[in-house]
Amino acid sequence: MKVELVTTLKRQATKTLADLHTSKEPVLITEHGQPSAYLIDVDDFEMMQKRMAILEGIARGEKAIKEGQVLSNESAKEQMKKWLK
Structure with missing residues (x-):
């Protein structure tokens, strides 16, 4: 599973979504080093x-x-x- 910082998601949302749609691999979003949310394909x-x-x-x-x-x-x-x- 891919792990991304929330700040990376803010800066690279389009790329992160494109990667998600290509790989279908969920992305774990972290804030302050702690798991915060999962980003998954629709x-x-x-x-x-x-x-x-x-x-x-x-x-x-x-x-x-x-x-x-x-x-x-x-x-x-x-x-x-x-x-x-």
């Missing part, structure tokens, strides 16, 4: 958001199972029929 960010939504759905499903909030196959089919009318 497509990569959108893909990560989609993956996060899927993982959150799985986590909700696992929680529902753990709490006993489940339906039988037949009950689920009946409820789906109501929604699909």
Whole structure:
């Protein structure tokens, strides 16, 4: 992963963005020697958001199972029929 100082980003934003689009490698921006932010490609960010939504759905499903909030196959089919009318 590439690391850039925030001052470098301020001075060379166009070059940093061009490099990012070419390499698709995230850039860690530091301020006062400490990590401050990540700069990532738009497509990569959108893909990560989609993956996060899927993982959150799985986590909700696992929680529902753990709490006993489940339906039988037949009950689920009946409820789906109501929604699909």
